[in-house]
Amino acid sequence: MPRLRGFLMPRGLAMNSTKFALFVTSESFMATPLIDCMRFIKAALQLGHQIDMVFLYQDSVYAALAEPDLPSDEPDLAGQLALLCQANQIALLYCATAAEKRGVQQIRPGYTLAGLAEFGMRLASVDKLVQF
Amino acid sequence: MKKMLVIMQQSPFISAKAREAQDLLMALAAVEHEVSVLYRGAAICQLLPKSNEFKDFKDFTKAQKLFDLYDVADVYYCAHSHQQFQHLALQRECHPLDLIQQQALIADYDEVFVC
Numbered sequence: 169m170p171r172l173r174g175f176l177m178p179r180g181l182a183m184n185s186t187k188f189a190l191f192v193t194s195e196s197f198m199a200t201p202l203i204d205c206m207r208f209i210k211a212a213l214q215l216g217h218q219i220d221m222v223f224l225y226q227d228s229v230y231a232a233l234a235e236p237d238l239p240s241d242e243p244d245l246a247g248q249l250a251l252l253c254q255a256n257q258i259a260l261l262y263c264a265t266a267a268e269k270r271g272v273q274q275i276r277p278g279y280t281l282a283g284l285a286e287f288g289m290r291l292a293s294v295d296k297l298v299q300f
Numbered sequence: 301m302k303k304m305l306v307i308m309q310q311s312p313f314i315s316a317k318a319r320e321a322q323d324l325l326m327a328l329a330a331v332e333h334e335v336s337v338l339y340r341g342a343a344i345c346q347l348l349p350k351s352n353e354f355k356d357f358k359d360f361t362k363a364q365k366l367f368d369l370y371d372v373a374d375v376y377y378c379a380h381s382h383q384q385f386q387h388l389a390l391q392r393e394c395h396p397l398d399l400i401q402q403q404a405l406i407a408d409y410d411e412v413f414v415c
Contacts, residue, residue, distance in 0.1 A: 193317075193415065226320050226415070266320060284327030291302065291333070297411040 187218040189294040196224070196231035201300045202245040206252055208298065213256060220294045221259040222249070223287045224279075228300075229267040234274040250278030261287065303334045305409040311342035312361060318346055319360045321415030326363065329370040336374040336409070337367075338402065339394070344381045349391040364392050378402065 190208065194201035209219050224231055231246035238244060253260040261282035267273075275281070291297065306325045310318040329335040339347055346361050367375060375394035382388075382396065397405060406412055 191413065225324070226317055265323070269316065284324055285331055288328045288331035288333060291304075291328075291411065292331075297413075299414060 185216050185218060186212075186295045187220050187293070188212055189220050189291055189297050190222045191297055191299045192222060192224050192228040192231075193226040194300055195227040196229075196246060201228065202231065202249055205300045206245075206249055208300075209252060209256070209258065219256065219258045221261055221287075221290055222253060223282065224260075224262040225266055225284075225287075226263075227270075229262045229270060229272055232262040232267060232275050232279040233272050234276040247276065250276065254278050259290075263287070301332050301334055302410040303408070304328055304336070304411045304413065305406060306335065306337045306413045306415060307406075308337060308339045308343035308346060308415060309341045310415065312346045314342075317415060318343065321413075322346075322360060322363060324413065324415060325372065326366065326370050329367075329372050334371075334373050336376065337372060338376040338378070338397070338405065339381070340378040340402075341381050344377060344385050347377060347390040347392065347394065348385065348388055361391070367392075376402075376405065 190205055192201060192205055196202055205222065209222075212219060230236075231249065233246075236244075236246070250260060252258075259280065260278055261280050262272075262275075264281045264283055267275075267281075306321060306328070308318065308321050308325075310321060312318040325335060325337055346364075350359050350361065364375075375392065376397050377390070377394050379396040379398050382390075
């Protein structure tokens, strides 16, 4: 009875752990995509799943920009994402080409340069892709 | 190797997103995934022959000629979207799908990207 066994398992341990890759393409200064991404990471980890990587593509690469000049009443969501990934050993990757084209050259700590080919190769070892 | 579908929705004339979606498609195919592409909405413009529209910037859609070389499995387009473009001739051979067929198609892939 898998459902009963699942119910009895300690919180945080899922019976069938899924390895996710998160693919972010939405514009990162809009709060929703990064907030949704972080909520997903926390919920998945709490349920015992794994997050292999977060890959930033298209306009989401602005999140990797070092020292953004944010208004004082806006949270630094990109910084929070970096801390969350760092604390949970999740690769936080951004597309080098997409970033270069947008002038994103000074990169904040926690973000790692990658290419589309590397993203594609890593996908071979994940179970599910979720796009934000 | 996984079966992947890239759904193109962007016009080639408005932003870099269409170009980047095509780059993603070709990169995934280059690392041996089985990749197909579906053009919908304004992305139908990526399949139309270009005349003077691209004279001032690079026509990235020419790289569609490389799809066979990259082993892109299938190229589909939304028949309903094509109708909105008066059924203009497309610059490459691809398969039309109605909305029901698109739903069935999406269910057949391991991963689906919407760009």
